[in-house]
Amino acid sequence: MTDPVTLDGEGQIGEFDEKRAENAVRELLIAVGEDPDREGLRETPARVARAYKEIFAGLWQEPQDVLTTTFDLGHDEMVLVKDIEVFSTCEHHLVPFRGVAHVGYIPSTSGKITGLSKLARLVDVYARRPQVQERLTTQIADSLMEILEPRGVIVVVECEHMCMSMRGIRKPGAKTLTSAVRGQLRDVATRNEAMSLIMAR
Numbered sequence: 001m002t003d004p005v006t007l008d009g010e011g012q013i014g015e016f017d018e019k020r021a022e023n024a025v026r027e028l029l030i031a032v033g034e035d036p037d038r039e040g041l042r043e044t045p046a047r048v049a050r051a052y053k054e055i056f057a058g059l060w061q062e063p064q065d066v067l068t069t070t071f072d073l074g075h076d077e078m079v080l081v082k083d084i085e086v087f088s089t090c091e092h093h094l095v096p097f098r099g100v101a102h103v104g105y106i107p108s109t110s111g112k113i114t115g116l117s118k119l120a121r122l123v124d125v126y127a128r129r130p131q132v133q134e135r136l137t138t139q140i141a142d143s144l145m146e147i148l149e150p151r152g153v154i155v156v157v158e159c160e161h162m163c164m165s166m167r168g169i170r171k172p173g174a175k176t177l178t179s180a181v182r183g184q185l186r187d188v189a190t191r192n193e194a195m196s197l198i199m200a201r
């Protein structure tokens with residue numbers, strides 16, 4: 001058994017513990033009735049540990065690590081990046097949920113903007129954690145508000161949750177939509193403009 005770890009105030013250990021993850025996967029395989037020492041499974045615990053390190057890499061990143069490049073371009077109209085692919089993990093069942101995120105903002109009056117790819121990186125920072133879709137959505141919106149200080153933000157996330165498709169209620173195809181709207185994007189006209197851009201196919 002690996003020694004218990006000391007959790008910090010956020011409920012996190014200091015860094016991803018690959019050995020501990022590997023041991024846990026081995027235990028899980030035994031618990032489900034498998035033989036972790038049979039040939040096909042021998043490397044699986046180490047492989048799964050490496051995969052989890054990647055899937056949960058966002059736990060070791062902060063939004064300011066990726067929203068690094070900002071420009072003062074004087075552009076003060078809406079910027080919207082839509083259909084950003086989302087792969088995340090439901091914190092209730094540890095199975096994936098996937099779909100797309102649409103992220104838009106109205107820059108500050110000085111026109112402080114960021115690189116378009118940074119919006120997609122920001123989505124990944126929060127998606128690569130054990131999540132619920134509502135929190136993923138609000139975290140993206142709130143971190144953008146804090147770092148870019150824009151006049152408004154809109155984030156819409158549409159995902160299918162494997163915990164609803166492959167088990168439990170078994171409703172493949174059901175999509176969950178969540179939104180977070182901040183600042184001037186709460187104004188009906190501006191919000192409608194953003195939504196019509198998001199919904200246009």
Ligand SMILES: Nc1nc2c(ncn2[C@@H]2O[C@H](COP(=O)(O)OP(=O)(O)OP(=O)(O)O)[C@@H](O)[C@H]2O)c(=O)[nH]1
Nearest residue numbers: 090091092093131132133134161163164167168169
């Ligand atoms: N609000 C919200 N619920 C989620 C999300 N992902 C999964 N869930 C739900 O979390 C709930 C957990 O319910 P529980 O009753 O504790 O667990 P369960 O017995 O496995 O539930 P079932 O999935 O209904 O079989 C389920 O209703 C899931 O659909 C999410 O991102 N947001």
Ligand SMILES: [Zn+2]
Nearest residue numbers: 090092093163
């Ligand atoms: Zn789930």
